[in-house]
Amino acid sequence: MSTLEIVDLHASVETDTGDQPILRGVDLTITQGQTHAVMGPNGSGKSTLAYVIAGHPKYRVTQGSITLDGTDVLDMSVDERARAGLFLAMQYPVEIPGVSVSNFLRTSVTAVRGEAPKLRLWLKEMKEAMAALSIDPSFAERSVNEGFSGGEKKRHEILQLELIKPKIAVLDETDSGLDVDALRVVSEGVNRYRESGQTGTLLITHYTRILRYIHPDFVHVFVDGRIVESGGPELATALEDEGYEKFIGAARAGASS
């Protein structure tokens, strides 16, 4: 059983005017097989949390720890984290001109698995995974994310999830920019992989819509850089009805006391 443990995490972002604190004490433990939804208003620091877990160089951890099965994650380079079993589906996937999707995927899978998959088996595996996400085969020869629509980028992220098979997957607003059909296809992809029981999932979202397709075990409300309330799926329902207002108020009150 793999466990990602985040304890009292504080982090800032480097800006032109100096370091700006964003995460202010995040505590969260995710175990393989569990799905946690983190929900919060715009700008509350959700993506920052995701980036800090993945090791983006722009963010600096000022306090606290992240461990994967007891091993210090903060000590690892970005690619070491990925090879250790962490995966981030990005809110805004990056375009890489000139690098074909098929080359990218094979290189990534080889790096994570530690050996190159046999070419013929690999092609079959990739084609099937693409078909399951309704990604046209022609995408294999296109440059990574270049000219992809918002929805195509998100499918491509989930394609990577299914091929890389991480221990812990962080999905940052995978639902944003998707129409209902695309949302269903992408959610099915995530669920297929969740059902393998091999992953712990951290689902970051602004809206409850995706939670109708991907059922979380735990829901956390994220405001002003930390988790202000945790509960079961019923918390998502409450959020849907009442919005973030009361939590924002509570967070402000908590911060000023």
Add this chain to the structure above:
Amino acid sequence: MSPVMVPATDHAPLVVSYDPEAFEVPTGREEEWRFTPLARLAGLHEHPQATSTARIEVSAPSGVTVTDVDVAELEGDASAPPIDRISAIAWAQASTITRVVVPAESQIEDVIDIVVDTPAGVSFGQLRIDIGAFAQAKALIRFTGAGVFAGGIQVHVADQARAAVATVIDPAPTAVNVSRLHVRLGRDASVTSSVISLGGDLVRMNASVEYTAPGGDAEFLGLFFADGGQHHEHRVFVDHSQPHGRSSVTYKGALEGEGTHTVWIGDVLVRANAIGIDTYEVNRNLVLSDGARADSVPNLELETGEVVGAGHASATGRFDDEQMFYLRSRGITEELARVLVVRGFFADILGRTRIPGLAESVMTTIDARLGVSDLVAEVLGDGDDGQS
């Protein structure tokens, strides 16, 4: 841009001559020399004497003849005369020219393989390739060795002939290579020229094409990879002096490391009578690390407006932190991420050279320069079965 606007044909060489003394020794302030570190030219501009001999070895498929001819035989109209002091010195100092002839109407399948070895010391050499009318041939010219070399390659493609010529400059790290590649196209003749510079301390390659009759078609490709303080300078001159010609120039460079400098100057001149031509030139550079610098100057000079198309583009981009983060977040090491991006960047050029096997050998060299492991080569070399 130079503030001084000179009238028409300011991009054609002002002086052409077989006499080195017809050209001044440059000071470094001249437009043609302002990017070149003259001190690293090993005295080629002064009065260099050959202290070693360039060996030009040709493996010619049957049907192709190779002879040594006296330089005097090819002066005058038979060649394009030197355009600067070094090319004039290189002509004057080479007593013979290696001449490769593909007879008219012959179809040569195998690549004519030519190695120009430039041993330590200073050497000069001249190569001439003639592709007869209606013939088709491919040639691969590879520069090797550790010395200082100046020389010229002239490729004459007769009426309706079709040529593919690749010039790979990958000598030892100490080498200096100042070369000129000139293509002369007959009526409806076509050429694909690929100039690839990888090695040496200083490379300065002047590639040019002239049209002697209407309908010529030149595809000029270039690829340069420079690191560790190398200076790679590519100059292109397309001289549209005939109607209905076509030229397409695509040069791409990748560079990294402190003090590394690449230069691309693309001059296209469309003379008044060159109506109905179509020309496009583009240079793209990928800067992989701080401290490396790419200069890129496209010049398009139109003396007629009656063209099918005329355009140019130039862009220098960085391999940025977000791209690196994305690739690394997928488990790909920093080193491998760079290889992946560089391979992707060069793929279109290498796919168009028409020289079999060239793409693979160039990429293998670049992989090694980027410090790639065997595993990487195996993953990226798509041909095998991925056994490990």
